[in-house]
Every structure is written in structure tokens, then in C-alpha cells.
Amino acid sequence: MRVRTEEFPSKYVALADFAKALGHPARISIMSLLLKRGEATCGDIVNSLPLKQPTVSKHLKELRNVGLLDHRIIGASIFYSIKQERLESFCTSFRDTLHPAEKTK
Numbered sequence: 001m002r003v004r005t006e007e008f009p010s011k012y013v014a015l016a017d018f019a020k021a022l023g024h025p026a027r028i029s030i031m032s033l034l035l036k037r038g039e040a041t042c043g044d045i046v047n048s049l050p051l052k053q054p055t056v057s058k059h060l061k062e063l064r065n066v067g068l069l070d071h072r073i074i075g076a077s078i079f080y081s082i083k084q085e086r087l088e089s090f091c092t093s094f095r096d097t098l099h100p101a102e103k104t105k
Contacts, residue, residue, distance in 0.1 A: 015097060018090045021066040026051055027059045031068070031082065039072075039081035 005013045022028055029049050034040060040048075045056050060080060063069045068090075070083050 011093065011097070015090070015094055017066050018068075018094070021062050021068060024059065024062075026055065027063055030056070030059055030063065031087075034069075034080060034082045039079045041077050041079055043077075045080075 005016075022031070026049070030045055033045060033048055037044070042053060042056050042060060045051070045060075046053050049056070051059075060069065064071070064080075067086050068083055070081050072079050072081075
């Protein structure tokens with residue numbers, strides 16, 4: 001069944017995409033690794049996590065598609081890093097959107 005996302009506010013669609021991108025422990029592990037290291041190649045990630053190269057590449061693609069990762073190419077190597085402002089923006093938006101309403105007295 002396909003959900004018609006165009007009927008929802010774009011802010012909610014973006015937050016759902018963000019949540020989906022982080023909806024796998026491998027992607028959370030990759031984000032955590034990149035937060036600690038600053039940047040890493042796919043090979044660095046493969047060497048640090050219990051994942052094979054094709055799996056890491058798939059997860060990196062998902063994180064890039066939602067706009068959480070940046071990359072730079074040096075020779076044959078691609079170095080991935082977190083788009084910190086984008087991550088913070090999503091986190092703030094999540095907090096603001098899902099913050100419980102103040103109880104009225």
C-alpha cells in the first residue's frame with residue numbers, strides 16, 4: 001500500500017524521511033562513527049562495523065538521499081561526513097513538532 005505523502009505538510013514528510021533514514025541500527029552506527037571521527041571512507045566504516053562493503057554503501061546512500069551526509073573525493077577515495085547543520089535542523093524540528101503541549105492549569 002502506498003501512502004500519499006502530498007496530502008501532509010512538507011515538514012512532516014521531511015521528518016518522516018529523516019526518521020526512516022535513521023530507522024536501521026546500521027545507519028545509526030554509521031552516523032555515530034562519523035560523529036566521533038569527523039569523516040571516514042566506506043572502507044573505514046566497513047573495518048569498524050560488522051557490515052560488508054555493499055551493505056555499508058547501501059546505508060550511506062540512504063543517509064545521503066535524505067541529506068544527512070556530505071562527501072568529498074580525494075583520488076579514488078570518497079570521504080563521508082555528517083552535514084551537522086542538517087542534522088541539528090532535523091533534531092530541532094522533531095523536538096518542536098513532537099513536543100508535548102503545556103498542560104493548562
